[in-house]
Amino acid sequence: MTNFLKGLSAFPITPADASGKVDTSGLKRLLAPLVAAKVDSLGLLGSTGSYPFLSRAERRRATDAALEETNGKVPVLVGIGALRTDEAIALAQDAKAAGAAAGLLAAVSYTPLTDAEVFEHFSAVAAASSLPICIYDNFATTHFRFSAELVGRIAHIPGVVAVKSTAPQPELVADHLTQLRERVPPGFSVGYAGDWNVTETLVAGGDAWYCVAAGLFPKACLAIVRAAQAGDAAEARRLDAAMAPLWTLFKEFSSLRVMYAAAEIKGISAAAPPRPILPLPVAAKARIAQVLQEMDLS
């Protein structure tokens, strides 16, 4: 298999009502421009897509709606993380049955997990689903710390095809990539999330950007990816610098909260994030609206 997890993967919010029922029409309105912009993949039900807050049935409804909207034009990566191994297996099977191209599996934890437990979790899900798996390493949400050694061991489980790491500070990127590349098999995709630090990972040869901003602003993010892929580091950095006002908002309010506000400002969806997460206050939304206007993002 040629690894399709390359380039730009756009991670939209999943609009839902207060009870957690997914607004599939709103989701399709979010996805249509991403398909039209030709992002390299869609990241449905990522952390920005609030996957842990949604029931299995609603995650399946969202997945079906996304597969309908993309209609084979863009591969869909679906978040299949869950606290219980049997739930993650069921979610992987659902995603496979719906036609997802891969599953994004985080080491969701409450009781802190050991390396052996996370390895067995990934083994069990990969074996039971035959869905290609992307390792989702996100310490800020799961509080599980993947070592490069553990990523390397999981990367050799049949069916595990990629890793989505949090982009380190620029000065640590080269070492981080080297540590992972030395341990994963040939053709394995090493990609990064954490929008404000990702450009340097692309310039350094990272395979993919798992991108929150692209959930609403695919063109600006695609331009950075294409510049990096063409070897034009200066242009990639120039375009990234132009995104700095958005990155500042992401760091201040969290990218998830900003993207809910931005979807409302753009008139695509007025959905609130799942409680206990609160919509941003009016003053914050006004600042976001002003920044988006000044940046002239489309």
Place this chain on the structure above:
Amino acid sequence: MTNFLKGLSAFPITPADASGKVDTSGLKRLLAPLVAAKVDSLGLLGSTGSYPFLSRAERRRATDAALEETNGKVPVLVGIGALRTDEAIALAQDAKAAGAAAGLLAAVSYTPLTDAEVFEHFSAVAAASSLPICIYDNFATTHFRFSAELVGRIAHIPGVVAVKSTAPQPELVADHLTQLRERVPPGFSVGYAGDWNVTETLVAGGDAWYCVAAGLFPKACLAIVRAAQAGDAAEARRLDAAMAPLWTLFKEFSSLRVMYAAAEIKGISAAAPPRPILPLPVAAKARIAQVLQEMDLS
């Protein structure tokens, strides 16, 4: 109301099968000796009781079984934590309907939460359930950091009656207690978890010990509480020192994993923890068995 959350609260495991179905007979076998030992309260579905791994229906079954077994002899505190506010409300209403004395509410998070979000979460649950609420502050599992100021604000929400904090290192206990006492209303219970550090909080005047070890070894833990309550700090410390071999195992393997092994060793329940958490290896179980034998715990 006289605050019943004083003294020893015993937190047993919740035995369940691989699919997450609670073994109510096994649970009753765990609870009966705790009732007989006259612990001051039972902490059902705490972190050691694996509440986040169980469905709402199974949590209700466990609660009903516990209320049946305790039969009014010991107040039952029930874990009502959930990632979604509406789920926590439903769990609080279930616990109230089943006859629980109070609900234990953690700031369960995936997306990191703000203080305002956690305050609203507690307000919503307290208002919707009329169940007395104990604030469950456990950074190691939720990764939400409660300030004393936030505990103080939540403590003034009608229906919030207690806080369960993680016991700090001995040299920090006096300041921690002072910081909380200054901010909570009169009669509000300030208690601690984290067995190996709790004795000093009791000696310093903490109201309650939310105790994992008491889930199987109530007498040894009650002796410490009663000594501290009688003002005999030396005796409390002597009894605590005798528990040191168990505390060492808790720190090495986690109290949850040790308690599953100990329940099996004692012949009460051979249930495994919920996957991805793995049963301890045979060698670790053998060490635990030897320590328990040498300590002569009952």
